[in-house]
Amino acid sequence: MWNVLxxxxxxxxxxxxxxxxLLAVTFVTSLITxxxxxxxxxxEGNGERGVRIGRDVLSLPTGISLSFTNTAxxxxxxxxxxxxxxxxxxxxxxxxxxxxxxxxxxxKILIGKLGAMKLFAIVMVTFSAIVGITLSYLxxxxxxxxxxxxxxxxxxxxxxxSFINVLIATIGYGIFGMILGLLFRSPIxxxxxxxxxxxxxxxxxxxxxxxxxxxxxxxxxxxxxxxxTDRISYQYALFTSYAFLIVGLxxxxxxxxxxxxxx
Amino acid sequence: xxSPLALDVADLSKKYGDRMALxxxxxxxxxxxxxxxxxxxxxxxxxxxxxxxxxxxxxxGGGHVLGESITEPEKYLPRVGAMIxxxxxxxxxxxxxxxxxxxxxxxxxxxxxxGLLDLVGxxxxxxxxxxxxxxxxxxxxxxxxxxLPNPKLLVLDEPTxxxxxxxxxxxxxxxxxxxxxxxxxxxxxxxxxEIEMISDHLVMLRLGKVIFAGKTSDLLxxxxxxxxxxxxxxxxxxxxxxIATAAxxxxxxxxxxxxxxxxxxxxxxxNKAAFESGITLESLTPVxxxxxxxxxxxxxx
Numbered sequence: 001m002w003n004v005l006x007x008x009x010x011x012x013x014x015x016x017x018x019x020x021x022l023l024a025v026t027f028v029t030s031l032i033t034x035x036x037x038x039x040x041x042x043x044e045g046n047g048e049r050g051v052r053i054g055r056d057v058l059s060l061p062t063g064i065s066l067s068f069t070n071t072a073x074x075x076x077x078x079x080x081x082x083x084x085x086x087x088x089x090x091x092x093x094x095x096x097x098x099x100x101x102x103x104x105x106x107x108k109i110l111i112g113k114l115g116a117m118k119l120f121a122i123v124m125v126t127f128s129a130i131v132g133i134t135l136s137y138l139x140x141x142x143x144x145x146x147x148x149x150x151x152x153x154x155x156x157x158x159x160x161x162s163f164i165n166v167l168i169a170t171i172g173y174g175i176f177g178m179i180l181g182l183l184f185r186s187p188i189x190x191x192x193x194x195x196x197x198x199x200x201x202x203x204x205x206x207x208x209x210x211x212x213x214x215x216x217x218x219x220x221x222x223x224x225x226x227x228x229t230d231r232i233s234y235q236y237a238l239f240t241s242y243a244f245l246i247v248g249l250x251x252x253x254x255x256x257x258x259x260x261x262x263x
Numbered sequence: 264x265x266s267p268l269a270l271d272v273a274d275l276s277k278k279y280g281d282r283m284a285l286x287x288x289x290x291x292x293x294x295x296x297x298x299x300x301x302x303x304x305x306x307x308x309x310x311x312x313x314x315x316x317x318x319x320x321x322x323x324g325g326g327h328v329l330g331e332s333i334t335e336p337e338k339y340l341p342r343v344g345a346m347i348x349x350x351x352x353x354x355x356x357x358x359x360x361x362x363x364x365x366x367x368x369x370x371x372x373x374x375x376x377x378g379l380l381d382l383v384g385x386x387x388x389x390x391x392x393x394x395x396x397x398x399x400x401x402x403x404x405x406x407x408x409x410x411l412p413n414p415k416l417l418v419l420d421e422p423t424x425x426x427x428x429x430x431x432x433x434x435x436x437x438x439x440x441x442x443x444x445x446x447x448x449x450x451x452x453x454x455x456x457e458i459e460m461i462s463d464h465l466v467m468l469r470l471g472k473v474i475f476a477g478k479t480s481d482l483l484x485x486x487x488x489x490x491x492x493x494x495x496x497x498x499x500x501x502x503x504x505x506i507a508t509a510a511x512x513x514x515x516x517x518x519x520x521x522x523x524x525x526x527x528x529x530x531x532x533x534n535k536a537a538f539e540s541g542i543t544l545e546s547l548t549p550v551x552x553x554x555x556x557x558x559x560x561x562x563x564x
Contacts, residue, residue: 007367011356097316097318098352
């Protein structure tokens with residue numbers, strides 16, 4: 001399993017993947033942070049789905065990590081794409097047969113891959129946190145938002161909690177991508193279905209059907225990243241979303257173990 | 264006492280839906296041999312190789328690789344090198360990095376990679392991305408990957424695809440060298456002439472069935488040798504064929520030559536009889552049946 005993890009890291013470290021992923025992370029984090037701070041006085045709102053987040057909220061100790069927390073959904077999409085592509089490409093390139101000849105235990109392959117991708121997600125989330133917090137200070141200064149509370153112990157706790165929650169959510173989205181990758185065995189199919197499901201299907205239905213987000217893993221992971229909401233508790237969101245993912249992963253792991261590798 | 268076996272399969276079958284990809288195959292491959300695994304496209308070669316490597320589950324039957332059951336591939340795969348159905352690597356990684364990934368997964372030393380790249384003639388292109396490789400270079404990288412574990416058994420599926428004649432010669436020499444050092448080589452190909460040159464054992468498949476398994480020499484010995492006689496004057500072709508037929512040998516005229524079934528001892532007799540009948544022969548060549556001819560004769564194709 002450790003051998004697989006080390007080998008996977010070699011693939012994930014390649015400049016074309018790591019640089020493009022970090023570029024995507026920088027882009028989405030910058031976008032969310034700039035909208036949050038620079039449109040703070042806009043009547044159209046500066047948060048998700050037009051929600052207004054005022055100067056008073058941004059000045060709180062939690063204000064330092066708010067942009068980073070709001071980035072979780074898009075970070076999740078990036079993780080979904082990376083996890084799905086890294087899994088499904090073994091089928092499209094035909095490299096799975098090489099891996100299985102060198103490591104016949106299919107479960108070790110799967111666990112090693114998942115472990116490496118989790119490490120990749122940690123790097124992504126850490127990078128996003130650094131970019132988000134740095135830009136928050138910059139934009140807060142531009143918009144004259146007080147950052148006094150951001151250097152308190154409460155702020156440090158808020159950053160730490162946000163980091164853990166965003167990481168759990170990002171890994172969750174990634175696992176969802178891995179499930180789709182194993183199921184469809186094609187990066188394009190897995191990514192397009194995953195993105196359509198998360199952003200369009202879940203997003204639209206949740207906007208129009210009350211309380212349906214309680215049953216959607218993508219929406220629940222987004223709530224995990226926020227640390228829970230008034231309607232849905234953190235514990236419920238975490239338990240339910242990961243229950244979905246564990247069941248899904250168990251099914252595809254079973255298929256992966258039993259399926260003939262004929263390509 | 265019989266020699267130890269590198270491979271043996273018994274009643275091995277694989278069915279996909281209604282189609283029998285491999286039907287009740289039985290064969291053995293002795294340790295240290297070069298065994299050619301031949302048959303036309305779609306005859307079940309790759310399916311068999313995949314079953315031997317634990318990639319697909321047999322419908323019935325079983326077998327052993329290096330003395331271990333094929334139901335427990337983890338016991339023998341660390342000693343097996345394989346290239347299945349052509350090379351498959353990550354396009355964005357270099358040749359070196361691709362081998363590094365496989366060496367890490369298998370827990371093999373990575374310091375042998377540079378030497379292997381040199382061995383297959385990729386020493387100066389190891390740091391180029393795989394996607395920039397020609398088909399022949401990809402094939403060479405596949406062979407290097409198969410050699411990573413310093414294998415006791417090397418399974419190669421169509422290893423000379425895409426190689427130029429010099430490359431084919433190099434691979435042939437390499438396989439012979441490996442066999443001489445004790446590695447068993449199980450090499451599949453639909454190029455029968457290529458297999459005939461390197462293999463001492465053969466497993467022949469046709470439509471998912473084993474039609475021959477054994478020593479190459481035994482198979483070829485079963486075939487009647489042919490003497491090709493070419494008279495100086497084409498008008499003597501019929502007369503020459505009649506002389507051979509009168510001596511109890513089959514003779515057919517093909518273009519400007521007479522093909523006579525018979526061993527090389529008959530050559531001298533035929534030459535003498537032709538001379539006595541006033542026929543001057545331009546050439547008289549005993550020819551052994553090739554593997555290709557033998558295969559076509561056996562399969563009736």
